Amino acid sequence: MPGTRLDPIDRKILAELQADGRMTNVELAKRVGISAPPCLRRVRTLEEAGYIRGYHADVDARELGFEVQVFAMVGLVSQAEADLSVFEERCRNWSLVRECHMLNGEVDFILKCVAPDLSTFQSFLTEELTAAENVASVKTSLVIRGAKDAPGVPFDVLEDRLAREA
């Protein structure tokens, strides 16, 4: 079971680095209550074990000129595994598509897209996405405003859950 091999200090490290990924190791060590060397060893172990996939600056898309954010629901003609993979690979190559998730239910994929303006997005939509082979339907919804954008996972839920199991 995942999560079992992590002790409370590891989880605190993950929570702290999720909240501030550029914290120095000594600050991190102070917060989790151990000295710097073992703290760094734990961080490296968590990175190598895949618990930490990377570190990213969270840049303000709007301030950078990406004024449009859109969710696109995509239905495919064929849901054979080979065709699904082809579509996913195509999404990875489209810069405007930031996220692509395969869903259950009537729609096959949900895409989160960004673009500098509506006309850029519409060109992408009509000339690339809708035009791609095997794409049956695309429904788009413009984001009017963002209300919450929390990174990663809720560690409070994790702790509650572990406390309840004990």
Added chain:
Amino acid sequence: MPGTRLDPIDRKILAELQADGRMTNVELAKRVGISAPPCLRRVRTLEEAGYIRGYHADVDARELGFEVQVFAMVGLVSQAEADLSVFEERCRNWSLVRECHMLNGEVDFILKCVAPDLSTFQSFLTEELTAAENVASVKTSLVIRGAKDAPGVPFDVLEDRLAREA
């Protein structure tokens, strides 16, 4: 117009820190072609100007025991601004809701949720989300698998666009 006050070095800094938020300042300076002190000054300026909102470790939700990811489309009874704000504030207080975006079209909000398992999510769905006042309808879609999850914005699109304007 946003983006105008940033020179090519600033954009390179943002792109590098988006790709690796824990890079040392000397490494960053080397990559953008200036020495460390002015590089650090630029980073601080970008942070204070809001271009960089923060830095976050990208943790693996599944490996941490969050096996369920769900998109929820929410329709409200009243779309008056006061009622929208109330709903948004409620989303901010729900740990399982990681993202909340207001949309145009038939659905009012899209929520990205995570949960340790389906029953945890279903409890949240029936006892909290659907039960909340002013919520008219909720349609959920389970994420079968993730195909792409790129952070932030595509800097190649930004550069293309600036090159075309010049």
Added chain:
DNA sequence: CGTGAAACCGTCGCCCC
């Protein structure tokens, strides 16, 4: 923006429990 210097930090080897 660059140089130099001082303080701090990341990292290693070793010892300890």
Added chain:
DNA sequence: GGGGCGACGGTTTCACG
């Protein structure tokens, strides 16, 4: 097994040109 101590080299971060 993991944690702490001390020390070296690299880094951050000044003041100044």
